[in-house]
Amino acid sequence: xxxxxxxxxxxxxxxxxxxxxxxxxxxxxxxxxxxxxxxxxxxxxxxxxxxxxxxxxxxxxxxxxxxxxxxxxxxxxxxxxxxxxxxxxxxxxxxxxxxxxxxxxxxxxxxxxxxxxxxxxxxxxxxxxxxxxxxxxxxxxxxxxxxxxxxxxxxxx
Amino acid sequence: xxxxxxxxxxxxxxxxxxxxxxxxxxxxxxxxxxxxxxxxxxxxxxxxxxxxxxxxxxxxxxxxxxxxxxxxxxxxxxxxxxxxxxxxxxxxxxxxxxxxxxxxxxxxxxxxxxxxxxxxxxxxxxxxxxxxxxxxxxxxxxxxxxxxxxxxxxxxxxxxxxxxxxxxxxxxxxxxxxxxxxxxxxxxxxxxxxxxxxxxxxxxxxxxxxxxxxxxxxxxxxxxxxxxxxxxxxxxxxxxxxxxxxxxxxxxxxxxxxxxxxxxxxxxxxxxxxxxxxxxxxxxxxxxxxxxxxxxxxxxxxxxxxxxxxxxxxxxxxxxxxxxxxxxxxxxxxxxxxxxxxxxxxxxxxxxxxxxxxxxxxxxxxxxxxxxxxxxxxxxxxxxxxxxxxxxxxxxxxxxxxxxxxxxxxxxxxxxxxxxxxxxxxxxxxxxxxxxxxxxxxxxxxxxxxxxxxxxxxxxxxxxxxxxxxxxxxxxxxxxxxxxxxxxxxxxxx
Numbered sequence: 001x002x003x004x005x006x007x008x009x010x011x012x013x014x015x016x017x018x019x020x021x022x023x024x025x026x027x028x029x030x031x032x033x034x035x036x037x038x039x040x041x042x043x044x045x046x047x048x049x050x051x052x053x054x055x056x057x058x059x060x061x062x063x064x065x066x067x068x069x070x071x072x073x074x075x076x077x078x079x080x081x082x083x084x085x086x087x088x089x090x091x092x093x094x095x096x097x098x099x100x101x102x103x104x105x106x107x108x109x110x111x112x113x114x115x116x117x118x119x120x121x122x123x124x125x126x127x128x129x130x131x132x133x134x135x136x137x138x139x140x141x142x143x144x145x146x147x148x149x150x151x152x153x154x155x156x157x
Numbered sequence: 158x159x160x161x162x163x164x165x166x167x168x169x170x171x172x173x174x175x176x177x178x179x180x181x182x183x184x185x186x187x188x189x190x191x192x193x194x195x196x197x198x199x200x201x202x203x204x205x206x207x208x209x210x211x212x213x214x215x216x217x218x219x220x221x222x223x224x225x226x227x228x229x230x231x232x233x234x235x236x237x238x239x240x241x242x243x244x245x246x247x248x249x250x251x252x253x254x255x256x257x258x259x260x261x262x263x264x265x266x267x268x269x270x271x272x273x274x275x276x277x278x279x280x281x282x283x284x285x286x287x288x289x290x291x292x293x294x295x296x297x298x299x300x301x302x303x304x305x306x307x308x309x310x311x312x313x314x315x316x317x318x319x320x321x322x323x324x325x326x327x328x329x330x331x332x333x334x335x336x337x338x339x340x341x342x343x344x345x346x347x348x349x350x351x352x353x354x355x356x357x358x359x360x361x362x363x364x365x366x367x368x369x370x371x372x373x374x375x376x377x378x379x380x381x382x383x384x385x386x387x388x389x390x391x392x393x394x395x396x397x398x399x400x401x402x403x404x405x406x407x408x409x410x411x412x413x414x415x416x417x418x419x420x421x422x423x424x425x426x427x428x429x430x431x432x433x434x435x436x437x438x439x440x441x442x443x444x445x446x447x448x449x450x451x452x453x454x455x456x457x458x459x460x461x462x463x464x465x466x467x468x469x470x471x472x473x474x475x476x477x478x479x480x481x482x483x484x485x486x487x488x489x490x491x492x493x494x495x496x497x498x499x500x501x502x503x504x505x506x507x508x509x510x511x512x513x514x515x516x517x518x519x520x521x522x523x524x525x526x527x528x529x530x531x532x533x534x535x536x537x538x539x540x541x542x543x544x545x546x547x548x549x550x551x552x553x554x555x556x557x558x559x560x561x562x563x564x565x566x567x568x569x570x571x572x573x574x575x576x577x578x579x580x581x582x583x584x585x586x587x588x589x590x591x592x593x594x595x596x597x598x599x600x601x602x603x604x605x606x607x608x609x610x611x612x613x614x615x616x617x618x619x620x621x622x623x624x625x626x627x628x629x630x631x632x633x634x635x636x637x638x639x640x641x642x643x644x645x646x647x648x649x650x651x
Contacts, residue, residue: 046171081642081644090598126614
């Protein structure tokens, strides 16, 4: 039984956009290498390598990783604990008891804001855990719910 | 005491030394690296830095005053930004009195005050140099307040059994439990500490800093002659240097851990140690998050282990509070009893469930990843003799087996025990109500073999401490996960 809820569909878009940004940086470097190669008459293997790297990076960060990541990402908030599943090649499932949660916050970067998404960050005394992209209303609800449940019991850390 | 007072002027000196100690490596780099022509500029920069350091230390000493008023320890400090810190004695958790070398020379002490509140890192207040008499007065006030608070608590719960409990508690107090490390134990501990690594890497770093200064070319010419004069001599010299480094390392540990004493007073552990620098650390039992038993490669065959506490408190910068030694060296036969005595509730279990046979191959492959580049490197550079390094592979297989064999877990009641080996063997004892999070990790290859990696995290110092066990049976991982899960109805099934 995997955790029940998936993150927002739009997360895929957000990750693709940030992947495109990353790939764009790669391509800018490639173009710079191309220009330098032509100007100084370097051998062509450098530009070849840069081109291949750029293509691979583009494929991985725009197509492959976002969809893999999205498929893996799941979470479930129960009455007494939160379960989060994430990972690309190694699937990690984390169990965070409610009574260990010290605070919850929602964050919204410019990219997330554009798609009306927010990430939820859950902090214990020693660790922090993030659910990366939820619908804004869902994130707010979750933050409210977790902070309400978390304040039920207080244990000495 | 009740009048605002300054620290002893020695505080200026100790503050300068403290800053120098922290900045020693950048300063050495500044002084000795770079072109030799620009040396004078470097010395000027160095001088200016020192000058400002002295001025700053002096001013902050001048501006820091402390006194006791209205049941509060009041400290005002700050040159440009005034900072007033008033700490109620009721809120103080512990006061630690320690003596650095500088303080010892002048017969002074250093006082650290920690409060119960969640403090991010730093101790609440620090008085770096005060006379012993003043320190005793502050501690006396603190103890008095504590005693009064306890009495109040008792009056509030005025029941017969509570009274009995108090009497019992007081009886316990008078016979507080003490662990004292004897000198033979101290030397054994120092000799088996593996601290030589620290000294050797320190020496290498030091030499690296000086490589501008030491005329390596001249030396290498000399070295050639030296090599010609005999391999035996070289071996002897290396051996001698090694022994020297070993002795320094051992002496260092002896100085740090001399007079190691743990006292259990009521609900606190008071750990004190040190020959030149006396340190004291007070740990409330309820702040202990877990226990780590560590056996390095030398101590394990001798039947000794050291025991660390994972302790939520203290500062992130203070190495002492991140790695709190409870017992530097203890006989394995006494381990269970000693732990139970000092940290009640933690029961060392002997029966551990091991890893499934099929995970051995993964342990072996992981070790191969480390060793194969080494073999390749040696074979490439010392062809063909380097090929003999392939004998490392069977050795690796045995080493991997040793690591694999130590992996294990145990759950008894509220307690999770994990055992792993990286180089040293570590046994973690955690209690469910102290665990922050628990996670299971499965890679593609692990899933095919139905294996799983688990990690349990507690708070230690200001950060996390993770007890990890790689490649255990997936069913076992689920079992431990269910044990940790707080939901009764929604146990995970897969």
